[in-house]
Amino acid sequence: MDLTEQVLSPAIISDRVLINGVVTPLTLTTDGELRWTESGRRKSTVANEILSFVEEGNKVRVKTVVERRGGICCRGSSGDYIRKDFVFEPLSNESRKLWCDKLREKLESLGRPKRLFVIVNPFGGKKSARKIFVEEVKPLFEDAQIQLEIQETKYQLHAKEIVKSMDVSKYDGIVCVSGDGVLVEVVNGLLEREDWRTALKLPIGMVPAGSGNGMIKSLLDPVGLPCSATSATISIIRGRTRSLDVATISQGTTKFFSVLMLAWGLIADIDIESEKFRWMGGARFDVYGLQRIICLRQYNGRILFVPAPGFESYGQPGTCSLDNESSVSDKVLGYQGPDTKLEDLQWREIKGPFVSVWLHNVPWGAENTLAAPDAKFSDGFLDLIVTKDCPKLALLSLMTKLSDGTHVRSPYASYLKVKAFVLEPGARIDEPDKEGIIDSDGEVLARGRRTYKCDQKALMSYDKLQITIDQGLATLFSPEEKLI
Numbered sequence: 001m002d003l004t005e006q007v008l009s010p011a012i013i014s015d016r017v018l019i020n021g022v023v024t025p026l027t028l029t030t031d032g033e034l035r036w037t038e039s040g041r042r043k044s045t046v047a048n049e050i051l052s053f054v055e056e057g058n059k060v061r062v063k064t065v066v067e068r069r070g071g072i073c074c075r076g077s078s079g080d081y082i083r084k085d086f087v088f089e090p091l092s093n094e095s096r097k098l099w100c101d102k103l104r105e106k107l108e109s110l111g112r113p114k115r116l117f118v119i120v121n122p123f124g125g126k127k128s129a130r131k132i133f134v135e136e137v138k139p140l141f142e143d144a145q146i147q148l149e150i151q152e153t154k155y156q157l158h159a160k161e162i163v164k165s166m167d168v169s170k171y172d173g174i175v176c177v178s179g180d181g182v183l184v185e186v187v188n189g190l191l192e193r194e195d196w197r198t199a200l201k202l203p204i205g206m207v208p209a210g211s212g213n214g215m216i217k218s219l220l221d222p223v224g225l226p227c228s229a230t231s232a233t234i235s236i237i238r239g240r241t242r243s244l245d246v247a248t249i250s251q252g253t254t255k256f257f258s259v260l261m262l263a264w265g266l267i268a269d270i271d272i273e274s275e276k277f278r279w280m281g282g283a284r285f286d287v288y289g290l291q292r293i294i295c296l297r298q299y300n301g302r303i304l305f306v307p308a309p310g311f312e313s314y315g316q317p318g319t320c321s322l323d324n325e326s327s328v329s330d331k332v333l334g335y336q337g338p339d340t341k342l343e344d345l346q347w348r349e350i351k352g353p354f355v356s357v358w359l360h361n362v363p364w365g366a367e368n369t370l371a372a373p374d375a376k377f378s379d380g381f382l383d384l385i386v387t388k389d390c391p392k393l394a395l396l397s398l399m400t401k402l403s404d405g406t407h408v409r410s411p412y413a414s415y416l417k418v419k420a421f422v423l424e425p426g427a428r429i430d431e432p433d434k435e436g437i438i439d440s441d442g443e444v445l446a447r448g449r450r451t452y453k454c455d456q457k458a459l460m461s462y463d464k465l466q467i468t469i470d471q472g473l474a475t476l477f478s479p480e481e482k483l484i
């Protein structure tokens with residue numbers, strides 16, 4: 001809270017108050033900064049740091065959260081927060097009332113959330129969401145005087161059920177203390193509501209507490225914040241939002257709304273089949289990934305895509321017979337996907353065999369996977385990474401580069417942005433009686449013949465599916481750009 005900034009903005013209120021028993025001038029500026037002098041040193045706290053204030057007898061306690069910066073250089077080394085209180089005593093009752101009015105008006109003007117609906121998945125990741133919520137999240141929300149309605153999920157798809165029937169008008173946002181799985185359920189639940197247009201305007205906040213926390217990592221990492229429950233919670237309290245593209249995956253009248261990714265081939269096989277090694281923790285992806293590269297599978301099939309401007313040279317011109325049924329469903333009242341006239345678009349195609357086909361909406365797929373380094377939250381495009389004809393050693397090297405995103409520079413990978421996409425999945429080339437798995441946002445969307453757990457039901461069949469994107473349809477709580 002040391003005052004280093006010398007450019008002063010106009011005062012809303014400036015008065016002499018008692019700080020630690022000493023009469024001192026205190027000023028609140030139009031940009032929400034409180035300035036005073038303590039033990040001969042000029043100090044300040046900015047609006048961003050103020051959570052709330054309370055009157056305690058004649059005193060006013062301002063609750064703040066301050067970033068503890070590490071090292072000499074602040075860039076990228078920040079993000080550890082400490083709670084600090086600043087207490088002052090106005091010299092009269094009138095002065096105290098005026099201070100409280102002005103502080104309240106200033107905080108009100110920031111548009112922060114006042115009532116949040118919190119969904120906690122006690123089952124996700126290392127099963128620590130409940131502990132994270134109670135110890136790290138709830139105390140901060142309480143200090144920020146945010147009213148909470150808390151609900152724990154009791155079974156799979158419970159979060160979707162909850163948001164489908166909740167009264168959205170009562171809240172300023174939904175917070176998921178979970179992994180990405182619950183976020184996807186929340187988006188799908190909101191989109192299946194009759195009032196989806198209004199419901200989707202409700203910002204969704206993520207607090208990382210699952211094994212896949214790709215969305216919140218994608219929000220925090222670009223502004224130099226660590227993927228922690230504290231930085232995520234503070235971002236929600238500050239109330240800034242950003243919009244997020246939503247992809248509609250359709251097969252006939254069956255639809256799934258995706259906000260993270262779709263994978264087919266190697267990545268899907270590793271993601272889904274490594275479940276049998278869950279006891280290994282995060283190492284399951286590396287161990288099973290290595291096994292999959294040694295016994296590499298390739299898949300026949302075809303992909304069609306409408307490239308974003310600048311990516312028209314990828315693939316060959318392709319003709320696409322589209323599934324018209326997918327846009328027509330009178331019985332369903334919820335969102336039906338974007339009104340894109342797919343027939344009028346310039347389609348390109350790439351034919352198999354494929355090692356991997358991967359579509360990504362945001363940069364990070366998990367906390368250690370920078371899947372699509374150029375992906376943007378609301379550019380209206382999905383990033384497509386296609387891997388073909390790749391020798392095993394090169395593939396091994398490519399997979400080790402997933403942590404810093406340089407895999408997209410491999411000569412065996414094509415990396416482009418697409419506006420629409422069609423997948424025509426085929427069988428494995430080594431064992432044509434076996435097919436693959438299509439994975440969207442960590443869940444199995446379709447299981448082909450003789451695949452892992454192929455007796456279990458999936459939402460779609462292992463057949464042609466199409467994807468369209470609605471630009472910026474959903475809203476997320478998001479940290480502000482930091483001046484670094």
Ligand SMILES: Nc1ncnc2c1ncn2[C@@H]1O[C@H](COP(=O)(O)OP(=O)(O)OP(=O)(O)O)[C@@H](O)[C@H]1O
Binds near residue numbers: 126
């Ligand atoms: N009480 C519960 N019991 C079992 N499953 C649940 C429960 N609550 C939620 N789930 C399911 O847990 C799944 C994973 O949730 P979450 O998003 O928190 O974590 P994740 O990181 O995506 O996944 P995981 O930890 O399973 O790898 C979701 O599909 C959700 O439906």
